[in-house]
Amino acid sequence: MGITGGSLFQITRWDDVEHALRDPQTFSSASNLEHMAPYMGELILGMDGNEHREYRSLVAPAFRASRLAHWEDAVIRPSIEMYVDEIAPLGRAELVSDITRRFPARVICAIVGVPVEDSAQFQEWSELINGGPMHPKAGMAASRAMREYLEPLVEARRAEPRADLLSDLVHAEVDGEHLTDERLYGFLRLLLPAGAETTYRAMGNALTALLLHPDVMERVVADRDLVPALIEETLRWETPVAQVSRVATTDTDVAGCPIPAGGAVAVIVGSADREATRYDDGERFDIDRSVQTHLAFGTGPHQCLGMHLARLELRVGLDVVLERLPNLRLDPAASPPVIEGLAFRGPTSLPVLFDASPSAAEGAIR
Ligand code: HEM
Known part of the structure; x- marks a missing residue:
């Protein structure tokens, strides 16, 4: 279904958002x-019906909570500890460039089977690929570069599988058929940006919320069991992927507004997640809310494949940051943090102070 006309229809209310995401017909x-597609190739995010179901069932097992548990100690905890260790002795940091932008990229690279030393390069390609529709030349160049980089790794896993997602994908079969190269690279070029870009914003949003609400920071530092409530309220309050896109397949209407077949539709999950009829004072950040459900991971057939991984990274990542950076607070000499962006929302900078402590390595030597 091609997109027709110049109008963009926005769906903003919770019930309508939920309905649209659950009605792919x-x-x-x-x-x-x-x-x-010009930047990612054949991607799961753009498929419907049986084609989507089959493709998703190939890759879904690797993202089940039970399969991910193994990565917590193998990759997630050591990665965040390494980054926090670098800043702990300094007493000050800029948490976006020092921690949140680096951490999820390293995790997803390790899970996929890309050498983690190259995760900064992947983070850069991911941002350029995601920004492709706005800057096509840079997006195409990054897309080509990522594929060229991945090709020898794919060939190596074809010859000799390892315990990584790349090996699972290369050897996965539907009805005796392997993924075509276009689909394989399409998935990898979605997965690396999807895994890196979103969680990085979510972690920045959670830290911003804590830094702007020192009373909540104090409670969460004292009682780490509150971290899951902090994560869910952050995802609701500042939904990192604020909108997802759809196209109407037929003449339809939403809340009395007609949408013609081919009409471009922006489904604004960030708006639904603050809706007044559902949340008491939805603009307010409040980890004690009775309703903690949200649409930050979407719903229906395309619901985020990486949501268990995202929650795991956020739980471990925030726990280590709060444990290792005592008395964490905003740097009063810097401007207060701002969460911004449309497709992806997060703070661009988080200058902070904390009580300096020796790195784990130095502590062990003393
Ligand atoms: C807090 C972090 C994250 C948020 C807020 C988020 C949000 C979303 C949303 C809203 C969708 C649905 C898009 C649609 O309906 O068109 C989605 C799909 C998807 N996400 Fe995430 N995501 C996050 C983390 C991750 C991670 C860590 C991964 C992978 C490692 C991932 C992989 C995917 C994939 C592959 C899809 C497509 C699923 C499909 O089309 O069936 N996401 N995500």
Whole structure:
């Protein structure tokens, strides 16, 4: 279904958002293919119906909570500890460039089977690929570079599988058929940006919320069992992927507003997640809310494949930051943090102070 006309229809209310995301017959994901295929290739995010179900069932097992548990000690905890260790002795840091932008990229590289030393390069390619629709030349160049980098790794896993996602994907079969190269690279070029870009914003949003609400910071530092509530409230309050796109397959209407077949639809999950009829004072950040459900991971057939991984990274990442950076507070000499962005929302900078402590390595030597 191609997108027609110049109008963009926005769906903002909770019930309508939920309905649209659960009705792929009327609201197709093909718009994602139209926007992102030049940069990512054949991507799961842009498929509908049986094709989507089959493709998703190939990759879904690797993202089940039970399969991910192993990565907590193998990759997630050591990665965040390494980054926090670098800043702990300094007493000050800029948490976006020092921690949140680096950590999820390293985790997803390790899970996929890309050498973690190259995770900064992957983070850069991911940002350029995601920004492709706005800056096509840079997006295409990054897409080509990522594929060229991945090709020898794919060939190596074909010859000799390892315990990584790349090996699972290369050897996965539907009805006796392997993934075509276009789909394999399409998935990898979605997965690395999807895994890196979103969680990095979510972690920045959670830290911003804590830094702007010192009373909540104090409670969460004292009682780390509050971290899951902090994560869910952050995802609701500042939904990192504020909108997802669809295209109407037929003439339809939402809340009395007609949408013609081919109409481009922006489903604004960030708006639904603050809706007044559902949340008492939805603009307020409040980890004690009775309703903790949200639509930050979407819903329906395309619901985020990486949500268990994202929650695990956020739980471990925030726990280590709060444990190792005591008396964490905003740097009063810097401007207060601002959460911004449309497709992806997060703070661009988080200058902080904390009580300096020796790095784990120095502590062990003394
Ligand atoms: C807090 C972090 C994250 C947020 C807020 C988020 C949000 C979303 C949303 C809203 C969708 C649905 C898109 C749609 O309906 O069009 C989605 C899909 C997806 N996400 Fe995430 N995501 C996060 C983390 C991750 C991670 C860590 C990974 C992978 C490692 C990942 C992989 C995917 C994939 C592959 C899809 C496509 C699923 C499909 O089309 O069936 N995400 N995500």
